[in-house]
Amino acid sequence: MSSVLYQKVVKSFGALNVLRSLDLAVPDHKFLALLGPSGCGKTTALRILAGLDMPSAGKVFIGERDVTRLQPRDRDIAMVFQSYALYPQMTVAENIGYPLWIRGTPDAGRKAKIGEVAAILEIGHLLDRRPRQLSGGQRQRVALARAIVRDPAAFLMDEPLSNLDARLRLTMRGEIKRLCQRLSATTIYVTHDQVEALTMADFVAVMHGGELQQMAPPIEIYDRPANRFVATFVGNPPMNILPAALSEKGVIVAGKAVPLDAARLAACRAASIAEIGLRPEDCSAAAADTPDALPGEIYVVEPMGNETLVNVRLEGGNVSVRAGREFRGAVGESIGVAFDPANACFFNSAGLTAVHRVNNNGRVT
């Protein structure tokens, strides 16, 4: 296993800049999720690492080796594709054994290895079948088996779960995470699904418009988003963003003065903040006349079973509130949205996070 490094990698197709100077380092043995909406450049970044696309500028390293100009086969990597990319004319065993066969591994050793990885992925009974005789989940397992049959420097996965149905995706998510931990493999995992990124990865790199927005461990991405984009892209329902204006003792949000402690108020002043960000779970539904709650009216009520999502129309925009399962309210009713300002973060006019939420130890960050 090896670390992976992108150094000022640029990729443009004609006038279209898909990647604008990507710098990214993945430590050895770590699982990195490349997260972003479609068209953000994450798949291009992965393909450049695989050698399937050449960067317009910049360098790529795997371990100590500069692989920028190397053919895919000389990079010592394994890749799992979104469409699985199994070899249709070969049996499952031949598919799994192909990377070994091409490298001239003797029959006996190859068979043993195929049996071993097939056992890990529980597809031992499918070895004589052809890909088209398999279900989507089984194909996915074969593609994974083909990737782990060697001991490559890095695993590359391009949205491997997006072709599976929702239930299977959940199972495979856990299985891939287990597998990668067991192999202690350096893994680059491309996904547009923030839940996959947060649940599986050691590090999440959020991309947008061909640029890296933030790279951090999942919890940090969630608690301390670097900017407005990361804040709203990660989290479901997304973080509520409302315009905020500074006042003497705090900020004014949705027509209501919200007091802040001195340190945070100073920080907000210094950054001349423009917006406030609030996670839905940090808001609660309160009676309309609660003193510090933001006044609004119920827009939509969505019971989820374990909780109820309440969308509330406030002055300045709508916000989502995670309310308890016992919440009862009708559309159009007046309601208050209560929150602890310590849990709010603030963005400046450029959309960067100027003041983060207060951590558990009470430190202003």
Place this chain on the structure above:
Amino acid sequence: MQTGMQARKYRLQGAGLDLALPYLMLAPGLMVVLGVLVYPLWDGLRASTRAYRYGSPVADVGFHNYVQLWSDAQFLNSLWVTVKFVALSVSIEAVLGFALALFCLHEFRGIRLLRTVLIIPMVITPVVVAILFRLIYASDAGMLTALSEAMGGGGVQILGNPLNAFIGLVVLDVWEWTPLMFLILLAGLQSLPHEPFEAARVDGAGSWRVFADLTFPMMRPVLAIAIVLRTIDAFGTFDQVFVLTRGGPGEATRLISIYGYDTAFKFQQTGYAAALFVTIGLVVLALAFSAIRLLRRIDAS
């Protein structure tokens, strides 16, 4: 009661019409098929069991024509020439067409123009192609002779020499029909999924292994169909030979179609010629069927 009966009667009429309507709609098409396909076929089969004199049937001879074929040295020779011609032309076309298709799969400047140019021979009328090649092959004033003389050589004998004439015919067929192979195979290549090829490159395969392990196995059904189509078509080659050599010199390029034509129109043996073509038809049909069966077997395994 009365009204109930009436209602049932109407319903039955409606149902009857529903049953008959599809056949009524099909009838015109069916008539055309019967007229231009089934009747001529039937007529040909009937002719093959008769003896003719001066263009009119004079006797029913049963399977005599069919039996006689197999002791007719000229028929057997023309069959052999045809098989040689078909096997040689179609295999060269397949290899050449595949190579061109692989080459034209890459995107580069001028590729569209190149693809178009490569198709041209296929769309030229066969007789025109043959005339073109006569101009090239002619021993007195042909292009090859001119070329040879310009380089200090003598006249080139193509159509006058049995072996050269046969090779010349194969070259003509390859020139004219490689584009068809190319077109079918290019379409096949373009419809292959992308990802397995990328996966193979990542897994460590070089260009040759990618071709041998992926491209060729995945293209086998398309290749088989292209070869079957070309084979059936090549068995019926007539116009080019007729214009180029009329089957000569001697019997060197006398394909089965030319021999059949001679039998029917030169020698006026209509019944015998019919039997000959029915036999060839059956041979080609058998070939096509076995090829398709083979294809299914490959597909199923």
